[in-house]
Every structure is written in C-alpha cells, then in structure tokens.
Amino acid sequence: MNSNTGDVQGGLVQAGRVDQLLLQFGGGARPPRPDMLPLDPAFIGFANRTAELDALDRHLDEADEAGRPLIAVLSGMPGVGKTMTALRWAHRVKDRFPDGVLVGEIGGSDRPRTPAEVLGTFLPQLGLADVPAGEQERVAAFRNLTTSRRMLVVLDDAATSAQVLALLPSSAASAVLVTSRRELPFLGGGVVPLPLAPFEEDAALRLLSAAVSEPDAEPALRKLSAACGRLPMALQIAAAGLRGRSSISSYVDRVVADLLDRLEVDGERLLRAQFESAYRDLPDELRRA
Known part of the structure; x- marks a missing residue:
C-alpha cells in the first residue's frame, strides 16, 4: 500500500527476478481474475448487520473518491459474526473489483498461517505458476x-x-477487509475500525422466532437469546435446533443448562471450540482470573 510496507517485511527481491516471475504470464496476456469467495452467507441465513454493511459501502466510496486504498478491520469476540459479515460484503461489492477477489484464512494465534503460506495460495490465483520459496x-x-x-x-x-x-496489495485502487478478535491499531491511522457487537434483543428474537411456529414461544425464546449472549453464531445454531421441535420450552431448558455442548452442528461443538480458542489466546493472568 505504501513504500514503507515492503521495508517492514524485509525488502524486495531483485528486479531481474521479478521480471522472470512476471514473464510467466506469457506475452503480456491478461492474468486471470481470481474469485476465491465461498458461498454467499445470504443463502444460508445471514441476518442483520445492515448498518455495518452500509458503513463499509460508504468507506469504499470515500476511498475511491480520495484515490486511496480501503483497509477496514471487522473486530469482535468469537461468534459475533465477523467472517460471515466480511463474506457477505465481499459478495455484495465484488463486481466493483474487476481484477478479482482473494480470500485468505490467517488462522489467528491458535493455528496461525505465515504470510508465506497464504501467498502460496494467492500467487497461483494471480497466474504465477512458479511460486518462489x-x-x-x-x-x-x-x-x-x-x-x-x-x-x-x-x-x-x-x-x-x-x-x-x-x-x-500495492495498488491504491484495491481494498482489504480484515477480521480479527483485536482492533489491530498498529496497521496505521488510515485503517477503518468496525467493531461488531452481539445483536440487539429484538434482532435476536426475530432470528429465533423465524424457526418456530408455536404462538406462545416468546418467553422461552427470550431465555434462549439471553443464554446465547445474542451472539449470531450461537443464535443460528440454536435456531436450527428449534426447527421441528414439538416442545420449545423443553428444548430451551436443555440447551440453557449445557449451552456450549448442546449447541452443535453435525456433532461438532463449534461454540465451545471458539471460546476454548479465545481462552488459550489470553495472557496467563486473564486465564487465571
């Protein structure tokens, strides 16, 4: 994004080597347009986050008008919906990026991937067959x-x-959207911070209510929403478990009694895994607390 970034990461390779790499595109042919986006979350029940998506649209418009890159960081606790929000926005604006979309999972501090590993995926997508070591x-x-x-x-x-x-990327016309449990302030003053919070109670209730047909279920759903901390991941899993239940109250009581283990998808306790990962990421003093 700027001339200092390359220095931070250890400098550039010799120009001759870069020329050799670029020649692999062959005869000045246009490199491929990568599209690494998975399925749009809109097709699997993405809900809310209208304000955040609209804010990203505005920040992109402002960056384009100013002729500068957009770097935005969606931050928040585990399960708050950072990844789904990022992917929903990427699908929403991908037509504004004619040279493609790259998606890289960095893996946090629990299972981190090095920049070299991520670039080992990106570079072939950009048409580079001979990826340097x-x-x-x-x-x-x-x-x-x-x-x-x-x-x-x-x-x-x-x-x-x-x-x-x-x-x-080095182009001022590009945009970068980062998700993180931290705000990453050291990226620079031009970064747009967008912290995500749990849903408001009304939004959480709408999500759960859409999964049930029982007319008097609201008290039980409020109890379930509070137990889930109104976190989108927990609410989505809970809503899936509500569908087809003959007794909403008994299901809610079982879930609330053992939330982290009851909320599972295909036997995988996703919520527990998220919070265990966040716990391991804490300093020793906070773990003890």
Missing part, C-alpha cells in the same frame, strides 16, 4: 503482481498487524 520473494512478487490491479482482499482471523502487513 522464500517469504520475501513471495511478498515482492505479490506486490508487483497487484501494482495496477483493482482487487478485494479478505484476510480472515488475523492475530497481529504483522500478519496483515505482508499481505497488502
């Missing part, structure tokens, strides 16, 4: 390949600013 060479190749391209890059679950810095 070293991280500095990969960073340099990535920046050279994105210099004149308008791309959207989604970086999911970043733990540190350093992980993100190596993965910023």
